[in-house]
Amino acid sequence: MGGLGHYFESEGIASTQISLVRVHTENIKPPRALWVPFELGRPFGAPHDPEFQFSVLRKVLGLIEHKKGPVLEDFPEDAPDFKENPAPVVCPVSFQKRDDAKELTSNWSEDFKIEIRILSNWYEVSKEIRNRTTAGVSELDVEESADLLIRFVEEETRGTVIDEGKVVDRIRRACEDLKAYYYESVSAQPGQPTDSQSLSNWFWGETRAAWVINRIREICLEEPESKHAILGKLLLVPRTELHRFQ
Amino acid sequence: MARLENYPEAVRNHLLKLPCPNFDSTPFNRPIPMKEQRVALVSTAGLHLRGDRPFGLGDADHRLIPRDTPANRLVMSHISTNFDRTGYLQDLNVVFPLERLNDLARNGEIGSVAEYHTSFMGATEPEKMKSTVVELASVMKKDGVNTVLLVPV
Numbered sequence: 001m002g003g004l005g006h007y008f009e010s011e012g013i014a015s016t017q018i019s020l021v022r023v024h025t026e027n028i029k030p031p032r033a034l035w036v037p038f039e040l041g042r043p044f045g046a047p048h049d050p051e052f053q054f055s056v057l058r059k060v061l062g063l064i065e066h067k068k069g070p071v072l073e074d075f076p077e078d079a080p081d082f083k084e085n086p087a088p089v090v091c092p093v094s095f096q097k098r099d100d101a102k103e104l105t106s107n108w109s110e111d112f113k114i115e116i117r118i119l120s121n122w123y124e125v126s127k128e129i130r131n132r133t134t135a136g137v138s139e140l141d142v143e144e145s146a147d148l149l150i151r152f153v154e155e156e157t158r159g160t161v162i163d164e165g166k167v168v169d170r171i172r173r174a175c176e177d178l179k180a181y182y183y184e185s186v187s188a189q190p191g192q193p194t195d196s197q198s199l200s201n202w203f204w205g206e207t208r209a210a211w212v213i214n215r216i217r218e219i220c221l222e223e224p225e226s227k228h229a230i231l232g233k234l235l236l237v238p239r240t241e242l243h244r245f246q
Numbered sequence: 247m248a249r250l251e252n253y254p255e256a257v258r259n260h261l262l263k264l265p266c267p268n269f270d271s272t273p274f275n276r277p278i279p280m281k282e283q284r285v286a287l288v289s290t291a292g293l294h295l296r297g298d299r300p301f302g303l304g305d306a307d308h309r310l311i312p313r314d315t316p317a318n319r320l321v322m323s324h325i326s327t328n329f330d331r332t333g334y335l336q337d338l339n340v341v342f343p344l345e346r347l348n349d350l351a352r353n354g355e356i357g358s359v360a361e362y363h364t365s366f367m368g369a370t371e372p373e374k375m376k377s378t379v380v381e382l383a384s385v386m387k388k389d390g391v392n393t394v395l396l397v398p399v
Contacts, residue, residue, distance in 0.1 A: 001290055001368065001372075001396050001397075001398040002266075002267075002372075003267045003269075003372025003373070003375075003376075004288060004290075004366075004372060004375060004379055004396055005394075005396055006267075006269050006272065006273060007372075007375070007376050007379040007380070007383075008288075008379060008383055008394045008396075009272075009273040009274065009275055010273045011379070011380060011383035011384070011387075012275065012383070012387065013275070013383050013386060013387065013391060013392060013393070013394050014275040014276075014277075014278055014392060014393050014394070015393075015394045015395075015396055016393070016394075016395055016396070017395070017396035017397070017398070018396070018397050018398060019398070020398050020399075021250065021261055022250070023250060023261075023262070024261075024264070024266055027266040028266050028267060028269065029269060029272045030272065030396075031272055031273065031274050031275070037249060039329075039330055040328065040329035040330060040399065041329035041330030041331060041332075041333060041334065041340075041341070041399055042330055042333040042334075042340050042341070043340070043341060043397050043398060043399060044339060044340050044341070044343050044346075044397075045340070046333065046340065047333050047336035047337030047339075047340050048336065048337050050339070050346065050349075053339050053340070053343055053346050054346060054349075054350070057343055057346050057347065057350065058280075058350075058355070060395065061280055061283060061285065061350075061356060061393070061395065062280060064277060064278050064280070064283060064393055065277045065278070065279055065280065066277060067277050068274070069272060069274040070272040070274070130336075131317075131318055132316075132317050132318030132338075133318075134321055134322060134331070134334065134335045136296060136321060137300050137321050137322070137323045168303065169300070169302050169303075172325065173300065173323065176323075176327075176331075179331070180331070180335055183331070183332050183335055184335055187332065187335075187336060194332070194333075194336060195332075196330035196332045196333065199332045200330075200332070230303070234326075234327075235325055235326075235327055236327060237327065238327050238328050239254070239256040239257050239260060239328055240254050240256070240257060240328075242256070
């Protein structure tokens with residue numbers, strides 16, 4: 001990000017930026033930066049807190065009033081919903097407990113589809129109250145995404161149905177859409193925590209969807225010469241969640 | 247607090263190993279009071295209009311986002327899975343505060359909001375984006391933009 005600051009400034013447009021990793025900004029020395037103590041993915045702190053978001057925005061735009069640079073300042077407040085100890089997500093629908101992150105029963109694909117159906121009411125509620133969904137980059141609906149992932153695990157699509165050159169993007173986007181469906185559905189329910197850690201603990205620790213995504217990661221790692229190997233190495237399970245499957 | 251030392255070791259080590267570009271000096275333009283700023287947002291979250299080309303591995307180009315784009319027209323196709331998306335899916339302003347920026351302009355706290363904003367995908371070397379930035383800056387100057395707010399993810 002800091003590199004872009006250099007380029008815009010050199011073209012005659014003043015630039016200011018949010019910094020999420022202070023040491024990177026210290027090294028790159030962009031013209032103006034506001035380091036914020038927020039997690040990756042939340043450069044303006046917290047959802048649905050306009051006053052907090054305004055305070056970050058005013059501070060970072062205010063850096064353009066400095067007469068000398070480079071400028072690197074620290075934002076003094078934590079994000080309002082940051083939690084040292086994540087809260088449990090209490091799903092009011094009756095998910096079957098996933099017993100083991102590493103193994104799943106023979107009817108895993110049917111259980112996975114049931115899980116998706118259970119959430120469907122809440123997904124519709126989420127779309128209604130938020131007037132948006134972030135799913136859909138794959139251009140598949142959630143059932144189609146699930147089918148694609150199941151077929152990949154069952155070896156039906158690797159290099160056949162999916163063009164080898166497109167497999168990485170198709171599988172990755174289907175996984176992201178699936179996660180969006182789950183997170184939007186569960187966070188639309190009343191009283192649920194909104195912080196990332198609580199929601200991640202639920203998704204990666206309790207859902208069959210996470211098991212399916214991890215199974216795809218394992219398959220990709222077993223085929224290191226394939227074009228989809230990079231999915232297993234980098235693009236499916238966050239580094240912070242790998243420990244659940246090891 | 248999301249300080250580097252508080253991240254899990256695997257994340258911290260990865261972030262510390264990421265290469266940073268070197269610059270001999272830092273260019274620095276004249277100060278602009280907030281009330282005179284015409285602001286364009288530049289994100290690296292891999293955002294784009296629904297139906298526009300999703301980002302793929304190694305993409306260094308950008309996607310334009312018009313000023314009055316409602317939140318439900320934007321999606322994210324960033325390739326990385328190593329940042330939180332649960333804030334973004336609850337409220338776009340967490341990653342791309344276009345609505346808040348428009349509010350600041352309506353309140354008279356900033357001068358105005360640019361006609362067009364843009365998003366890159368961050369998992370790309372900045373050198374590969376340089377020619378695009380030069381082209382973008384030229385278009386922005388024609389729109390009277392004097393301030394760019396860069397927002398990582």
